[in-house]
Amino acid sequence: MPVFEITKQATFDAAHHFPNEPEGSIYRRVHGHSFTVEATVRSEVLDAEHGWVADLGALDRALKAAAETLDHGMLNEHPGLELPSLENLCLWFVKTLKPEWPGLCRVQVARPTINERCVLSL
Numbered sequence: 016m017p018v019f020e021i022t023k024q025a026t027f028d029a030a031h032h033f034p035n036e037p038e039g040s041i042y043r044r045v046h047g048h049s050f051t052v053e054a055t056v057r058s059e060v061l062d063a064e065h066g067w068v069a070d071l072g073a074l075d076r077a078l079k080a081a082a083e084t085l086d087h088g089m090l091n092e093h094p095g096l097e098l099p100s101l102e103n104l105c106l107w108f109v110k111t112l113k114p115e116w117p118g119l120c121r122v123q124v125a126r127p128t129i130n131e132r133c134v135l136s137l
């Protein structure tokens with residue numbers, strides 16, 4: 016069965032540190048990154064009234080609101096981000112978005128300026 020997937024991207028900038036890394040590690044010191052987050056929603060059928068999986072504008076608003084929560088802040092202060100890896104950021108976005116977006120099937124969090132990303136497939 017063919018499956019439709021729609022994707023939206025948002026950006027945020029945030030600081031973090033990894034408290035469990037050894038003394039002297041650059042990861043242990045507070046530092047910042049520019050992040051992108053992509054959320055993908057899937058469906059086998061289209062909404063008959065609109066001809067779409069879901070309104071990309073609504074997905075945009077939900078994703079931007081979630082990213083805004085983290086923007087220009089300290090990631091470690093958010094529950095679930097005490098160890099603020101890309102992997103835990105993916106889990107945080109899933110936990111934040113999934114209740115209102117049951118078709119959410121994939122979240123990608125990236126640091127494009129240093130060519131790093133993590134994808135969580137649900």
Ligand SMILES: Nc1nc2c(c(=O)[nH]1)N=C([C@H](O)[C@H](O)COP(=O)(O)OP(=O)(O)OP(=O)(O)O)CN2
Pocket residue numbers: 042046099100101102129131
């Ligand atoms: N699997 C993961 N590994 C690492 C993560 C992560 O989220 N998941 N995160 C980090 C740190 O956030 C680190 O700051 C990442 O930066 P780094 O790859 O070291 O790139 P930098 O530009 O900051 O440093 P350079 O030395 O200039 O490459 C580490 N690992």
Ligand SMILES: [Zn+2]
Pocket residue numbers: 031042046047048
């Ligand atoms: Zn970092």
